[in-house]
Amino acid sequence: MIRRLAVVGLGLLGGSVAKAARAHGVAAEIAGVGRDPARIDAARRDGTVDVVTTDLAATLRDADLVVLATPVRTLGRLLEDVARAVGPETIVTDVGSTKAALVAVAGRLARTYPLRFVGSHPMAGSEQSGYAHARADLFHGATVIVTPTETSVPAAVKTVTAFWEALGATRVLALDPDTHDRAVAAISHLPHLAAFALVDAVERLEPGAFDVAARGFRDTTRIAASDATMWEEIFLANRDALAAGLDAFRAALADLEHLITAGDSAGLRTALARIKARREALR
């Protein structure tokens, strides 16, 4: 049982963390920290958090667990402020989509401050954003990746893992930060980029075709309605792993196109059947 949970940033993910923590009775007190009092006040009014504050330092001093849920671009700088504010027993995690850079910042800060940080990335989200879309069940059945390193405090890894399980995650998986970044480049960032490019390709090619879009196109491009600022930051933050993902994607596309151009029915059927089997294994 956590006495005081502080959630910094109450957008879709931070709001859902607070709502899920409240719903599961995970913390005696939940504090919401944000920059815009008007915006975070919604979480106090609906009972999701007990206090809302813009005073990071005062709130974090007494927290057992701090969850950073601000945009990816801001996490490094925020973590510096957090490191200065927290007490020696406070455990800190985040919900950011990339991990290597932030974990490196945490490692550096831990040499100076008593920072007990473990990175987290809940594999749950939505093309929607903002507190209005936050849901207590967002993490229900989800996989959460945590990214401890050799210098992580074991008790912190244990607490963060137990926290996600308490919020409804089915599985909490530990990956090193670089492996995490490569994996999410492939399974999340590349599909988002491809979805954006697909919508743009139709716009360039045959805008009238939007008019006859069926379920296939809608599902394939649902995530192209995701928040532009959030994805700009994620794509830039993980650009190296994403570039490798794009190379593999282009190679896969080129191989299929080659079979099509060559009119190689049997080869194309074999390739598609292999991919279909791989996709079906996911269900």
Place this chain on the structure above:
Amino acid sequence: MIRRLAVVGLGLLGGSVAKAARAHGVAAEIAGVGRDPARIDAARRDGTVDVVTTDLAATLRDADLVVLATPVRTLGRLLEDVARAVGPETIVTDVGSTKAALVAVAGRLARTYPLRFVGSHPMAGSEQSGYAHARADLFHGATVIVTPTETSVPAAVKTVTAFWEALGATRVLALDPDTHDRAVAAISHLPHLAAFALVDAVERLEPGAFDVAARGFRDTTRIAASDATMWEEIFLANRDALAAGLDAFRAALADLEHLITAGDSAGLRTALARIKARREALR
């Protein structure tokens, strides 16, 4: 009211046409035509069709409307047999995903035979295939594209249009066959190819990442579980329009990648916001 409806091929689409026609009382009698008696017999046993037969010529002679629902690759040859079998009042349509080649065959056959053909493409489907997945409501709310030409008989266009409306389609849209093929290359065939390539890219790059796939990846690649033979045939049948679609897709991807590589936050944010707005307009 149609006296006799004949559906040739009782897979997902043909089966759904027959089930929807039955559910909406569109035809007094429904005949199912197929090559494999054991397979088509399921449609007789469950009351979807009144008769099942492997004798194309005998069944089509007395039909008011014939719907061809066999694989794309087989439609040209099938239409030759159909042209020889039908009476002068029989109207023929199909459900194929490409139209220019088939409509050209129909135009050629119509010089010799009394063939009243109008191409159709219901923009509805599923990654599943086969009669077991056929549904009476598959066309409910769907858009159907019909592809009449200058030589089409107006009564045939009217009958085919009314037929799809009776089966639940919200909108029946007439496009010329080439425009149709370009539109579906962009809005359907390209997204299918991209979905197959995405799954393959993850397999090549980071197979372990499948293990942390969330809803975004599942939705984006749902259609990569589609029937391999069906999509091999569609990709090959529409290869020219698909090649143009791939060019536009590669250009859209390259433009986004360029902004990412350059670290151009503002430019990337603007591009993503523009695409997001386009995608949201689809809802």
